[in-house]
Amino acid sequence: MSKQQHSRTNATIVSQYEEYVMPIWKSLDVPLERAEGCTVQDFDGEEYLDAFSGIAVTNVGHRNERVVEAAKDQLNEFVHGCSYVHPNGPVGALGERLAEVTPGGLRKSFFCNSGTEAVEGAIKLARKYTGSKEVIAVEMGFHGRTLGSLALTGNRAYKSGMAPTINNVSHIAPPYGYRCTTCDSDSCPGTCANNLKRVIDSHTSGDIAAVVVEPVMGEGGIIVPPEGWLARLKEVVEEHDALLIADEVQTGYGRTGEFWGVDHFEVTPDIVTQAKGIANGLPLGAFTATEEVANAFEAGDHLSTFGGNPVACAAALATIDELQDGVIDNAAEQGEWLPERLSELEAKYDVVGQTRGLGLMQGVELVDPSATGPQGIAPAPDADLAKHVGKNLRERGIIVGVGGFHTNVMRIQPPLTISREQLERVVDALDAAIAEEA
Template sequence: MNHGKQAFLGPEGILEKKREYLIPCVYHFYSKPMQLVRGEMQYLYDHTGKKYLDCVAGISVINCGHCHPQITRAICDQVNTLQHTTTIYLTQNIVNLAERLASITPGRLKKSFFCASGTEANEGAALLASIFTGRHEFISLRQGLHGRTKLTMSLTGLSMWRTDTSPVGGISFAPNAYCYRCPLHKSYPECDLACANEIETVIKTSSSGQVAAMFAEPIQGNGGIITPPPGYFKRLKEILESYGILLIVDEVQTGFGRTGKMFGIEHYDVEPDIMTVAKALANGTPVGAFMTRDEIAAAYTRPGASTLGGNPVTAAASLATLDVITNSNLPARAAESGSYLKQGLASLQQKYSLLGDVRGLGLMLGAELVRPDNSPAAQELDNIMENMKDRGFLIGKTGPDRNVLTFLPPLVINREDMDSLLNNLEDVLKSGY
C-alpha cells in the first residue's frame, strides 16, 4: 500500500475516469489538457512539474493567489477547532464576517445571508426581491450569466448556458451595453445610452408591469468582458426606480478588488438594492452571499437557512481573505497592473488586426478576436490558447461565440509576469498561431 505521495493518474488517466464517472456536461479546456497538482500565488504546476502563469484564477476566484499562507493558516486552524455546526447554533465567525462585509460594501448594504455559491446567492436575491416587492417578474441583460439552477439559468442571457429545455417564465431580456458590437447599431457617446433607455421599453412591452428586480453584472464576465460606458448604470437605476423595480448587482466575478475597486459597481457610483457575491470572497473555499439594506432585509422573516452557508471554515477563510485584500491593497494593485496589461494588449491590437477590441477594468480584461470581415475568430482563439498553454500561460475564453481571450490573473501578478505574458502572446500572434 502506498502511504507516500499520491500517484498521479496523468491527463489520460483522468480523462478516462472523467468519461466513465462524470456527467458529460463537465467540460474542460484544451485538446491536450494537463493535470494540475499544485498552486503557489500566481502560478500553477502540472504533474510533470511544469510551471504555468495562471491568468484565469479559477474564474476570478483566487484573487489573493493560490495557497496564500495567511488564508491557508486560517482555514487549517479553524478545521482543527470547529468545522461545521450550521446556522441553527450560534458561532462567531459568521457574524464577524457579516459585520466586516457591511463595512466595505457600497452605500447602505448592511445585512447578509450566506450560502455556498454564486448561483445560490442569485436565487436568494431573486426570492428576497419578490418577498419585498410582492412581484414576481424579472429583467436580465443579454449575455449575462447568473447561475446553473433552473431560475438562475433562466435569468442567463447566453444560449450556450441555457441548457434547460423549459426555462422559467416571467423573465424579459434587455440589450446589453456591448459598445463594440452595439445591439442597437449606435456609437457611444452619440447614442445617449440608448441601451439603458431600452430598459423602459422592455418594462412597457415585455412585462406585465409586475417586475420585482433587474439583474446586472457590472462587467459581464462570461458574456465576453462586456464593460458598460460611464453613466450607464446611473441611467438604468433612474429608470428602474421610476417603476419601483429593485436593482440586483451580481458581483460574483467582479467583486473583491478584481476591477481595481473593491466592487465593480463602484466604478459607476450607483448603490445596488441587493448585491450578490461569491468566488473571491473566500479565495477558493466555496462561498456565496447576498446582502441588502435594512428595510429590504426586514421583509424576510420566515425561517431560512443554508446548511453550509457561513460555516466556521468558510467564514474564517473569508475573513482572512478580506484581511489580505485590505492589508495588501489589492484593489489598487489590480488597478495599476490592469492598466499596464491593458496598455500592452492595446499595443498588440495596433499591430495585429486579429485583436478587434480590448476592454475591461483592472485585472478583468478581454481581447475580442475577429477575422478580416469582423466575424468571430473562435478557432484562432483556441489555437492561441493551446499554444500559450504549451508555453506556460493559462488564458481563458468567453463570449457568446467563444472568441474573447480573457485575462483574470491573481491580483498579485507582477510586472515581470505581464511582460512575459505579452511577449509570448506576441510571438504566438506573429507565428500565425
C-alpha cells in the same frame, strides 16, 4: 503520500474524468496537482503562470498564507454546525465586515455556497420585498446554471434542452459597444439603457421585482458598460419601485481594481451578490441587502445546510484583510498598465478586434477581418482562433481563459497579486501566440 497519489499523472487523472465524471466540459485544461501565488503545477511536473485564477477566484493568490492559516485555525476548532442553527464566530464577523465594505447602506447578508445560489436567493428576497414577480436581466449576461439563475442568463447555449426555467424573466440589450445593435456609434453613448423602459413597457406587467446586472459582464466577454448606463438603469428601477441587484460574483473582491465593480459607476445597488473571490477558493457565496430589504425575509423563508460554512467564512475574513492590505492597490496599478499593452496588440493585429476591461478583468476579442459579424456589425468573431491561441499559450506555460458570448474572447483574469514581470510574460506570450496562430 499514498501509493495511489504517487501513481497520478496527467493522463491517469484525465482518464478517470472521462470514465467517472459527467461529461460537461468542452475541453479539459491543465490538471492541477498544486498551486502557489500565480503558479500552478500539473501532475507531470510542468509549471504554468496562471492568468485565469480558476475562473476569477483566487484573487489573493493560490494558497495565500493568511487565508490558509485562517482556514486551518477554524478547521482545528470545528468544521460544521449549520450556520443557521448554531451561530458561530466567522459568520457573525463576516456579516459585520460585509456591512462595512459593501457599497451604500447594505447591511445584512445571507451566506450560501456559490454564485448561482447567491443569485437565486437575491431573486427570492426581491420578490418577497416588492411583492412583484417580474425580473429583468441583460442579454449575453451570465448569472449561473440552476433554474432560476439560468433564466436570467442571457445565452441560449447554456439553456438548450433544460427548459422550462422560471417564468417572468425578460432581457434588455447588452451595453456591448463593439457589436451594438442599438445605436451605430463607436463611442457608445449608452443610450441602450433606455431599452429597459421599452422592455418593461412591452414585455412585462410593469410590476418589477428586480433588475439584475453584472457591473462588467464576465462570461459574456468582458463587456464594460459606458459611463451613465448603470445610473440610467437605476433611475428606471427606482421609477418602478423595483430593486437593482448588482451581480458582483465575478467583479467583486478587487477584480476590477476597486473592491466592487459598481465602485466605478457611482451607483448604489439594493442587493449585491457575491461568490468566486470571496473566500479565495473555498466554496462560499453571499448576498447582502439593505436592512429594510433584508428584513422582508421571515423565519423559514430561506436556508442552506452548508451555507456560511465557518471554515469558508474564516477564509473570507482573511481574504478581505489581504485585499485591503495592498492587493486591490496592486490590481489597480497593474490594471492601469495592462490595457495599454493590450491596446498595442489591437493596433498590431487586425485579428484583434477590441481589447477592453477594468483592472485585472481584461478581454481580447479575436475576429476574422475578412468576414462580417452577426447582423452585419463588426468583423466576424473567430472562436477557432481563440481556441488555438489558448492552446498555444498553454504550450508556452501560460493559462488564459477563452470565453465570451461568441467564444472568441481571451480572458486575462489572474490572481490580483500578479507582478508586472509576470504580466509582461503573459502579454509577450499572447503577442507571440497570436502572431503564430493568426
